[in-house]
Amino acid sequence: MSRFSKSDCLEDLRRRILSTELEPGTDLDEAGLSQHYEMSRTPLREVLQRLQGEGFVVMSENRGAKVASMDIAVLRTFFQTAPMIYANIARLACENRTGRQIDALKTAQLTFTKAAKASNAAAAALANHQFHAIIGEMAHNTYLVASLARLQIDHTRMSQTFYRPAAPSEAMLVLKAIEQHDAMIAAIEAREGALAIDLTLQHWDLSRDRMERFVRPDPLPVDVISFKDHTNAL
Amino acid sequence: MSRFSKSDCLEDLRRRILSTELEPGTDLDEAGLSQHYEMSRTPLREVLQRLQGEGFVVMSENRGAKVASMDIAVLRTFFQTAPMIYANIARLACENRTGRQIDALKTAQLTFTKAAKASNAAAAALANHQFHAIIGEMAHNTYLVASLARLQIDHTRMSQTFYRPAAPSEAMLVLKAIEQHDAMIAAIEAREGALAIDLTLQHWDLSRDRMERFVRPDPLPVDVISFKDHTNAL
DNA sequence: TGTATGCAAATTGTATACATTGGTGGAGAA
DNA sequence: TTCTCCACCAATGTATACAATTTGCATACA
Numbered sequence: 001m002s003r004f005s006k007s008d009c010l011e012d013l014r015r016r017i018l019s020t021e022l023e024p025g026t027d028l029d030e031a032g033l034s035q036h037y038e039m040s041r042t043p044l045r046e047v048l049q050r051l052q053g054e055g056f057v058v059m060s061e062n063r064g065a066k067v068a069s070m071d072i073a074v075l076r077t078f079f080q081t082a083p084m085i086y087a088n089i090a091r092l093a094c095e096n097r098t099g100r101q102i103d104a105l106k107t108a109q110l111t112f113t114k115a116a117k118a119s120n121a122a123a124a125a126l127a128n129h130q131f132h133a134i135i136g137e138m139a140h141n142t143y144l145v146a147s148l149a150r151l152q153i154d155h156t157r158m159s160q161t162f163y164r165p166a167a168p169s170e171a172m173l174v175l176k177a178i179e180q181h182d183a184m185i186a187a188i189e190a191r192e193g194a195l196a197i198d199l200t201l202q203h204w205d206l207s208r209d210r211m212e213r214f215v216r217p218d219p220l221p222v223d224v225i226s227f228k229d230h231t232n233a234l
Numbered sequence: 235m236s237r238f239s240k241s242d243c244l245e246d247l248r249r250r251i252l253s254t255e256l257e258p259g260t261d262l263d264e265a266g267l268s269q270h271y272e273m274s275r276t277p278l279r280e281v282l283q284r285l286q287g288e289g290f291v292v293m294s295e296n297r298g299a300k301v302a303s304m305d306i307a308v309l310r311t312f313f314q315t316a317p318m319i320y321a322n323i324a325r326l327a328c329e330n331r332t333g334r335q336i337d338a339l340k341t342a343q344l345t346f347t348k349a350a351k352a353s354n355a356a357a358a359a360l361a362n363h364q365f366h367a368i369i370g371e372m373a374h375n376t377y378l379v380a381s382l383a384r385l386q387i388d389h390t391r392m393s394q395t396f397y398r399p400a401a402p403s404e405a406m407l408v409l410k411a412i413e414q415h416d417a418m419i420a421a422i423e424a425r426e427g428a429l430a431i432d433l434t435l436q437h438w439d440l441s442r443d444r445m446e447r448f449v450r451p452d453p454l455p456v457d458v459i460s461f462k463d464h465t466n467a468l
Numbered sequence: 469t470g471t472a473t474g475c476a477a478a479t480t481g482t483a484t485a486c487a488t489t490g491g492t493g494g495a496g497a498a
Numbered sequence: 499t500t501c502t503c504c505a506c507c508a509a510t511g512t513a514t515a516c517a518a519t520t521t522g523c524a525t526a527c528a
Contacts, residue, residue: 006481030510040483042276045511049280053287055380062489062510077375084322085377141311143319146289146380240511264480274513296480296519
């Protein structure tokens with residue numbers, strides 16, 4: 001009957017939220033979604049409950065579900081917390097990674113590289129998400145992964161612009177990110193914890209600079225808004 | 235119609251899991267629970283989905299929900315991760331706490347003290363849970379709180395035995411924990427981050443010693459099992 | 469005795485109908 | 499004109515019936 005299974009629906013909604021196809025704060029109408037995924041409201045509601053648990057959506061009684069917002073207060077804590085979590089995850093990944101996981105990481109990196117070089121922003125951001133999620137799995141620490149997963153939601157949403165190079169200098173940054181990923185794979189495979197942390201923090205700095213500019217973009221050119229003859233125009 | 239609201243049900247299940255009234259690994263039967271809480275299976279299933287998101291239960295397709303287990307692998311990461319998270323939460327709590335939250339913390343401490351001194355193990359463990367959850371709120375960091383919440387689930391379940399003093403020396407440890415709580419309140423109120431971290435780590439050490447003995451109890455007396463005349467009794 | 473197979477019971481998953489809540493717009497009074 | 503109140507509508511919350519899947523047991527066969 002229904003073309004989508006429940007897990008398909010779950011994955012698809014995750015994807016749409018991460019790619020900001022569903023923007024932060026968007027109202028999620030149960031009836032509409034259940035029609036879109038060709039399933040009844042009952043299983044769809046369960047999917048939403050689950051997404052709430054994962055931090056993708058927030059729900060309030062009698063008022064439905066909304067895509068988790070990204071207000072300024074949250075972003076502050078994001079920049080504050082991310083390096084610590086990412087670094088610790090990297091260290092643990094070195095200790096606990098399995099050979100199979102290394103293979104999965106290399107596959108994810110391949111997917112990421114292709115999407116990034118093709119300037120397919122949404123695909124690149126999702127592949128990057130997947131790459132770091134695998135490192136999270138390697139860490140094998142449910143407690144930290146709970147933090148990581150939430151950080152990644154916001155990280156991936158903010159980095160959407162990263163992979164739409166507006167200038168050649170920005171395209172270079174993407175290439176640098178690819179190189180850093182390769183170095184991280186090597187460090188994790190060799191179980192070199194200190195190196196992995198170092199690379200992770202470098203990778204974070206690259207990403208942070210880009211995101212901070214997204215959050216706090218360059219101000220508009222001053223001379224455009226300073227019409228001396230229109231002081232009352234506000 | 236139903237005596238329990240959905241949020242009552244959610245809270246009660248949380249409580250029963252934290253107090254190990256529902257032991258780790260217990261199968262949660264939907265029909266039984268919906269009858270117990272006098273609501274239909276639909277809202278009950280949503281409650282379970284939510285508890286899964288919070289890490290209280292695990293669900294698998296067509297096989298229902300189970301109370302999250304506490305196997306040896308998880309415990310290892312628990313002891314590995316907890317101090318870092320608790321310490322960082324304490325530091326952030328100093329920075330971000332509000333006056334209202336300090337009041338709430340003092341109230342929680344009062345409840346905890348009463349329960350602990352009355353040797354009401356389940357109530358004491360839950361009150362302690364509440365105390366540290368409030369410090370988590372103070373930290374005002376969704377990412378770390380996600381970790382904290384999961385740590386607390388296992389912490390509270392393991393500390394059930396802590397508040398059942400088997401010997402006078404153990405009763406003293408409970409009194410020490412109460413004192414540490416008071417000191418932590420003062421440090422957070424005074425926004426003394428370094429002190430708060432220090433106290434938190436001391437508090438952790440106290441708790442850890444007790445829990446490690448729970449996880450790895452003293453071996454049984456040797457002479458009870460060494461019947462020299464019954465070597466084939468196994 | 470051990471293993472395979474098929475049926476039956478129990479349990480989970482889904483659809484739909486109905487109840488309840490929150491918002492909105494229009495009518496009436498100040 | 500503006501404020502208040504009420505009725506209606508749209509959307510969420512719940513109950514129940516039914517479908518699908520799993521599990522346990524019994525039976526047959528090697």
